Amino acid sequence: MSVYPYLVAAWLLGIGLYGVISSRNYLHLIMCLTVVQASTYVLLLSVGYLNGAKAPIFADIKLGSRVTDPVVQALTLTDVVVEATVVALLLALVIQAHKRYRSLDPDEMVRMRD
Amino acid sequence: MIVGLFGVALVVAGLVWAVTGLHSFGAEHSRYGYYTAHRAVPQRQTTNSVVAVAFDYRAFDTLGEEFILFISVVGVVILLRGLRGEREERPEEELVPEQRRSSESERWLGVALIAPVTILAAYIVTHGQLTPGGGFQGGVILMGAIAFVFLGGEWLILLRLRRGARWAEIADAAGAAGFAMVGFGGLIGLGAFFANFIPSGTAGSLLSGGMIPLANLAVGVEVAGATLTVLSELLDQRLLSGR
Amino acid sequence: MSQLAPLAVALPLLGAALLTLGHSALPRFPSDLLALLAAVVSAGMTLALLVHVGGGLTVYWFGGWRPREGIALGIDFAVDPIGAGLAAFVSLLMAVALLYSARVTDVEPPYYHVMMLTFLAGMVGFCLSGDLFNMFVFFELMSVSAVALISYKVSQQAALEGGLNFAVINTLGGFLFLLGIAVAYAHTGALNLAQIGDALHRGGNDHVVVIAFALILAALLIKSAVVPFHFWLSDAYAVALAPVCILLAGAMSEMGLYGLGRVWYAAFGASMAPQAGTVRAVLVGAGLLTALWGSVMSLQEDHLKRLLAFVTIAFVGVFLTGVGLLTADGVAGTAVYVMADGCGKALLFACAGIVQHRLGRLGQRALHGRGRHLRFTATLFIAGGLLIAAVPPFGPFLGKSMIEDAAIKAGYGFVPPLIVVCSGLAGAAVLRAGARIFLGWGEPSGSSDSADEATEPEEEAQRDRTPAVMAIASLLLLAGSVGFGVWFGFADLAQTAARRFISGAAYRAIVYGAPARHLHAGSASPQWYDWLYCGGSTLLALSLAALGLWGRRGRLGRVMERADSLAAPLRHVHTGRIGDYTAALALGVGVLGGLLTLTLR
Numbered sequence: 007m008s009v010y011p012y013l014v015a016a017w018l019l020g021i022g023l024y025g026v027i028s029s030r031n032y033l034h035l036i037m038c039l040t041v042v043q044a045s046t047y048v049l050l051l052s053v054g055y056l057n058g059a060k061a062p063i064f065a066d067i068k069l070g071s072r073v074t075d076p077v078v079q080a081l082t083l084t085d086v087v088v089e090a091t092v093v094a095l096l097l098a099l100v101i102q103a104h105k106r107y108r109s110l111d112p113d114e115m116v117r118m119r120d
Numbered sequence: 121m122i123v124g125l126f127g128v129a130l131v132v133a134g135l136v137w138a139v140t141g142l143h144s145f146g147a148e149h150s151r152y153g154y155y156t157a158h159r160a161v162p163q164r165q166t167t168n169s170v171v172a173v174a175f176d177y178r179a180f181d182t183l184g185e186e187f188i189l190f191i192s193v194v195g196v197v198i199l200l201r202g203l204r205g206e207r208e209e210r211p212e213e214e215l216v217p218e219q220r221r222s223s224e225s226e227r228w229l230g231v232a233l234i235a236p237v238t239i240l241a242a243y244i245v246t247h248g249q250l251t252p253g254g255g256f257q258g259g260v261i262l263m264g265a266i267a268f269v270f271l272g273g274e275w276l277i278l279l280r281l282r283r284g285a286r287w288a289e290i291a292d293a294a295g296a297a298g299f300a301m302v303g304f305g306g307l308i309g310l311g312a313f314f315a316n317f318i319p320s321g322t323a324g325s326l327l328s329g330g331m332i333p334l335a336n337l338a339v340g341v342e343v344a345g346a347t348l349t350v351l352s353e354l355l356d357q358r359l360l361s362g363r
Numbered sequence: 364m365s366q367l368a369p370l371a372v373a374l375p376l377l378g379a380a381l382l383t384l385g386h387s388a389l390p391r392f393p394s395d396l397l398a399l400l401a402a403v404v405s406a407g408m409t410l411a412l413l414v415h416v417g418g419g420l421t422v423y424w425f426g427g428w429r430p431r432e433g434i435a436l437g438i439d440f441a442v443d444p445i446g447a448g449l450a451a452f453v454s455l456l457m458a459v460a461l462l463y464s465a466r467v468t469d470v471e472p473p474y475y476h477v478m479m480l481t482f483l484a485g486m487v488g489f490c491l492s493g494d495l496f497n498m499f500v501f502f503e504l505m506s507v508s509a510v511a512l513i514s515y516k517v518s519q520q521a522a523l524e525g526g527l528n529f530a531v532i533n534t535l536g537g538f539l540f541l542l543g544i545a546v547a548y549a550h551t552g553a554l555n556l557a558q559i560g561d562a563l564h565r566g567g568n569d570h571v572v573v574i575a576f577a578l579i580l581a582a583l584l585i586k587s588a589v590v591p592f593h594f595w596l597s598d599a600y601a602v603a604l605a606p607v608c609i610l611l612a613g614a615m616s617e618m619g620l621y622g623l624g625r626v627w628y629a630a631f632g633a634s635m636a637p638q639a640g641t642v643r644a645v646l647v648g649a650g651l652l653t654a655l656w657g658s659v660m661s662l663q664e665d666h667l668k669r670l671l672a673f674v675t676i677a678f679v680g681v682f683l684t685g686v687g688l689l690t691a692d693g694v695a696g697t698a699v700y701v702m703a704d705g706c707g708k709a710l711l712f713a714c715a716g717i718v719q720h721r722l723g724r725l726g727q728r729a730l731h732g733r734g735r736h737l738r739f740t741a742t743l744f745i746a747g748g749l750l751i752a753a754v755p756p757f758g759p760f761l762g763k764s765m766i767e768d769a770a771i772k773a774g775y776g777f778v779p780p781l782i783v784v785c786s787g788l789a790g791a792a793v794l795r796a797g798a799r800i801f802l803g804w805g806e807p808s809g810s811s812d813s814a815d816e817a818t819e820p821e822e823e824a825q826r827d828r829t830p831a832v833m834a835i836a837s838l839l840l841l842a843g844s845v846g847f848g849v850w851f852g853f854a855d856l857a858q859t860a861a862r863r864f865i866s867g868a869a870y871r872a873i874v875y876g877a878p879a880r881h882l883h884a885g886s887a888s889p890q891w892y893d894w895l896y897c898g899g900s901t902l903l904a905l906s907l908a909a910l911g912l913w914g915r916r917g918r919l920g921r922v923m924e925r926a927d928s929l930a931a932p933l934r935h936v937h938t939g940r941i942g943d944y945t946a947a948l949a950l951g952v953g954v955l956g957g958l959l960t961l962t963l964r
Contacts, residue, residue, distance in 0.1 A: 135542065
């Protein structure tokens with residue numbers, strides 16, 4: 007129990023990376039990058055979790071009660087924005103590639119180049 | 121792809137090995153986290169300590185992130201406009217396929233939802249320092265509200281967005297500049313960049329947290345503008361492809 | 364005065380946002396001028412910071428959040444001479460690149476200028492930051508701006524591929540960095556480098572620390588394009604605009620290495636210092652591998668920019684060797700070499716850009732002899748080639764000899780000859796290309812090995828005159844490369860800066876509020892064997908270039924063909940497929956982690 011959430015992050019990293027390596031479609035490749043992204047979020051948030059604690063919002067709960075770590079949550083917030091925008095940029099590149107090559111296959115692009 | 125599989129296995133094995141050495145899930149470990157969670161409210165009069173960390177303690181990170189968002193949108197615009205420039209000559213009216221007008225119910229639902237969603241977005245942006253939410257989340261919802269204009273209206277309005285896209289870009293840049301200006305305000309007011317130069321107010325009220333509501337506003341404007349710009353560029357691509 | 368630190372980052376950012384606001388109202392010239400002004404102002408600020416810092420360390424806390432109860436609450440900029448110096452160098456290079464791009468036609472105002480300014484802000488922020496996550500944010504800002512700048516010429520087929528490969532590989536690097544930060548934060552409870560260092564100093568080395576370091580190190584090495592993470596660089600540099608290449612080659616390549624040094628000395632070195640020998644071996648090994656790979660590949664390339672890309676990779680290897688020695692002398696030598704050689708590589712890219720501007724193409728075979736009338740460019744290009752081969756007594760010579768001295772002192776005596784070979788090979792590639800294009804020497808090469816059809820022929824209009832701004836920018840770069848070494852006082856400054864850089868314990872104490880003592884250090888002048896080594900590499904470069912030009916006949920020709928075929932497998936590894944590049948990345952990270960666990964013995 008105490009280490010499983012971290013293992014989830016490692017698993018996501020593994021399948022995401024393998025997906026990027028073996029991908030034959032650029033959209034699939036970008037989605038695999040999103041999976042690796044998710045592994046970083048899971049790891050960050052699992053690190054900050056506290057047993058029996060509530061969210062660090064004191065609007066409803068008393069000051070001084072047990073709350074989870076807000077720092078990793080702020081980091082994940084920053085992270086999500088950064089990586090969503092990178093995905094947007096990558097998708098724009100893929101749209102261009104599709105217009106040009108009529109194909110989303112990375113191997114196809116290399117073949118057409120030679 | 122044996123090489124790849126082997127490499128991935130090594131990396132995953134390494135990460136697994138590392139995490140087995142960490143504190144067990146759910147145990148307490150970070151004084152930084154504890155300190156910010158339990159001092160944010162007294163010091164900054166905000167009840168949302170995540171927003172306090174992101175917009176006050178670590179506001180400079182958020183500045184960098186704002187500009188990453190900004191520059192990605194600029195990149196998307198540059199990349200997709202290069203394509204659009206090829207077909208600029210065709211008049212707008214030709215590009216609206218007749219059979220693609222939205223149905224009556226679609227339009228009514230779209231129009232009906234615009235106002236509530238906008239109010240929701242405004243609520244989330246302005247209450248960032250009190251409850252979960254803030255500029256990022258509210259900005260995206262605001263973009264959704266404007267997207268309902270497309271659903272609720274005709275496709276020509278959608279095309280007019282090409283002009284409107286200019287406003288979205290301006291909002292994007294203004295939001296980013298606004299956030300930077302908040303930092304400068306701290307520099308001018310209190311001598312340190314991103315120092316909280318506005319009085320903190322009382323916890324639980326709308327204007328608590330000092331500069332945090334201002335920063336939230338700037339972020340909300342920027343995120344709404346940025347996502348709208350990306351949306352309009354992608355929609356333009358759809359129209360150009362004639363489908 | 365220390366307020367300049369945040370301003371050096373915030374002003375370019377604000378400028379970028381304001382330029383976008385004035386979008387339709389700003390034609391080419393005002394955009395150029397405003398961007399150039401922003402870069403010059405930023406350069407001025409970082410130079411003033413450098414002077415202010417001197418031999419000490421200035422700490423600037425954002426938001427006024429000073430550490431309480433030993434916890435660093437806010438983000439800090441911990442500015443030391445190496446950081447400020449690199450930031451200043453990068454800003455000056457950006458100003459030169461913006462000057463150069465005033466006459467490049469593919470530039471679309473104001474977006475290009477906006478991207479350049481955010482790129483500048485990202486690099487300056489990365490150099491000055493003292494917080495691990497803050498470094499990551501600026502790392503990403505650099506990456507995203509670079510992706511946008513590289514993919515700029517969307518009409519060209521190869522630009523898309525180069526941009527995609529670059530984007531995917533660098534994004535994966537960012538994820539690795541983030542995973543490393545998560546593990547480090549979980550282990551130490553801190554994001555501030557000094558606080559992490561303190562926690563590691565108390566806790567000592569264990570497998571968690573090693574893996575965190577391996578992940579962060581991998582991310583930084585990916586950014587710097589160290590073998591086996593380098594595949595993206597040749598694709599990307601080949602298609603980027605010339606001023607962008609100037610920046611990428613002269614500035615961004617060494618960012619990763621700077622990050623490596625900073626993270627090691629401020630944080631991880633605190634716990635891994637007893638095993639520094641193992642880390643040193645790993646880093647120097649990777650550096651030498653990269654240098655050899657890059658220099659051998661540069662001789663194989665026909666396309667001028669791809670050739671220069673591999674030259675860049677080769678020199679990143681040498682820089683890594685210098686930093687990887689983990690001594691003050693190594694750091695000092697690398698600092699000098701980075702500046703001098705950075706200007707040299709930038710000069711070569713600037714000349715390549717002029718060639719492209721005037722002649723429209725970049726393949727050596729296609730351009731054979733057609734550059735005879737470009738006498739100014741020819742002189743600069745040949746001078747650049749000689750400079751990077753470390754011809755004494757100029758800038759690169761000084762840097763190289765400092766690195767060689769450091770290697771010998773650290774017990775790595777076999778390193779200098781290898782560096783000689785690498786810079787000789789790289790210089791030969793450049794000189795041979797220059798002779799072919801500008802002097803028409805050598806037979807029009809018929810050997811198919813060196814043909815490079817990886818990129819479309821860039822059929823652009825041919826123009827009659829080299830624009831003045833391009834010429835001035837190139838001259839400035841030449842002056843930089845020559846000048847950094849001619850003035851020996853520079854070596855002393857570098858030594859002072861290096862001593863400050865490696866004193867991790869002092870760094871941590873000063874960040875927490877201890878006063879900074881100003882260090883002074885002197886440096887030895889190059890020894891007789893340095894002159895020998897660098898003279899040797901120059902001669903090697905000249906003779907290999909001559910062999911390449913005229914030695915294709917008879918027995919000598921057969922020997923050359925045998926040598927070419929030995930290097931052929933290397934070419935086949937550069938497939939252009941993103942899946943292969945990622946596989947190499949994964950393998951590289953795994954092997955790096957595995958090697959670093961040797962420190963646990």
